[in-house]
Amino acid sequence: MGRMDNKVVVVFGGARGIGLATVKEFLAEGAVVRSSDIREPAEDLGHENFTHTEVDATDESAVQSFVEQVLGEHGRIDVLFSNVGIHLGKPLPETTLAEFDHIFAVNVRTAFLAARAVLPHMIAAKAGSIVLTSSNGGMMGRPADPVYNATKHALVGLAKSLAVAHAHLGIRVNTVNPGAIDTDMLRSTLASPDEFEAKQHALTASTPAARVGEAWEVAKAVLFLASDESRFVNGAVLPVDGAKAAGAMPGNRYSLDFELGVR
Ligand SMILES: NC(=O)c1ccc[n+]([C@@H]2O[C@H](COP(=O)([O-])OP(=O)(O)OC[C@H]3O[C@@H](n4cnc5c(N)ncnc54)[C@H](O)[C@@H]3O)[C@@H](O)[C@H]2O)c1
Numbered sequence: 001m002g003r004m005d006n007k008v009v010v011v012f013g014g015a016r017g018i019g020l021a022t023v024k025e026f027l028a029e030g031a032v033v034r035s036s037d038i039r040e041p042a043e044d045l046g047h048e049n050f051t052h053t054e055v056d057a058t059d060e061s062a063v064q065s066f067v068e069q070v071l072g073e074h075g076r077i078d079v080l081f082s083n084v085g086i087h088l089g090k091p092l093p094e095t096t097l098a099e100f101d102h103i104f105a106v107n108v109r110t111a112f113l114a115a116r117a118v119l120p121h122m123i124a125a126k127a128g129s130i131v132l133t134s135s136n137g138g139m140m141g142r143p144a145d146p147v148y149n150a151t152k153h154a155l156v157g158l159a160k161s162l163a164v165a166h167a168h169l170g171i172r173v174n175t176v177n178p179g180a181i182d183t184d185m186l187r188s189t190l191a192s193p194d195e196f197e198a199k200q201h202a203l204t205a206s207t208p209a210a211r212v213g214e215a216w217e218v219a220k221a222v223l224f225l226a227s228d229e230s231r232f233v234n235g236a237v238l239p240v241d242g243a244k245a246a247g248a249m250p251g252n253r254y255s256l257d258f259e260l261g262v263r
Contacts, residue, residue: 002030003227008074010067011035012057012114013084016042017183018133018222021215022081023050025223031079034070057084057110067117076125079226080118083133084110088148089189095147107151111158115173119166126170131225132159133218134175136245139237152177156237163235172234174225179241180204181213206249209242 009026013019014035020042026033027047035041036055055066070077086106088099111132122128137145138152155175162173180186187196204210221240224230239245 002028003223003229004029004031004079007031007078007226008070008076009033009079009081009226010070010077010114010118011081011083012055012063012110013037013082013133014041014052015039017185018178018181018215018218019081019083021219022083022222025216025219026079026081026226029223029227032074034066034074036066037084057082057114058105060113063110063113064117067114067121071121077118077121078128080114080128080130081133081222081226082111082114082130085133085135085151085185087145087185087189089145090147091144092146100147103147103151104154107148108154108158111155115158115162119162119171122171123166123169128171129226129230130159130162130171130173131222132173132175133222134159134177134237136177136179136239136241138175138177139239139245159237160235167234172225172230174230174233174236174238176218176221176225177237177239177241177245178218179207179213179239179244181215181218181240183215186212207242207244208246208249209244211242213240213242 004026009031011019011023011033014023015037023033023035027050032049035052038056041052053066055062057063084106086103088103115130132155134155135152137149138156142149159173159175204212218240221238225238
């Protein structure tokens, strides 16, 4: 008996990193997973309950037709995991308007479009769980990353507002808020993969747990929020960050974060 038996799950941004790790958790727990991304999955999962579709989640009609396709094939969507995101890592004075618009499109418009596409069906079914991937940067200010952080705060506001609006209909909307997690995104904020290894000490210095997290550790939290085990958890903001968002660290740790331009 799996924790996600008979659930139909739609994932945006499922090809690698946290998205792919979560897809694997959903499949292991018995869900039917319809994943999408702008890229092919980093691994061949070869699972009978898994399909992957190329979808640019910023594209209104592509999102709508993907959701309608899933509904046409399965008759319902029980879970939406909206996980698409990109990083910026620039001080505000250096950020162009094009960069601002682009990151809001990828990090926020995608969640808006995905939620808008699935909500009418969840409302009709009077059931559903939506999980948005925010960040611990969606819970606190960080000096090196104001625009990325603003997108992640926007997702928290969206999730809470949707939760308040739809809780009486049996629909739950929560965010998962990762700290520094070892994925391609995190490594791409540094100059080279070697630099990641060399700078592990500095990357972990701003995390009370004194380490970077793994994608599966976030996936376990998403699984909880998606499954019926969290049925009275709604509008929640769940940090998976080794206590980074829990309180202020000594100044020298944050200054390292600033110096590196990482989360
Ligand atoms: N890794 C971290 O340290 C960290 C920390 C906090 C929050 N997050 C958030 O977690 C989420 C996943 O990040 P990750 O670290 O796994 O990064 P990642 O780059 O490995 O995964 C992001 C996925 O989004 C996809 N994507 C990008 N633009 C897209 C688009 N327009 N349409 C569809 N798919 C698109 C990418 O192809 C990729 O598969 C992101 O929202 C990110 O902001 C990550």
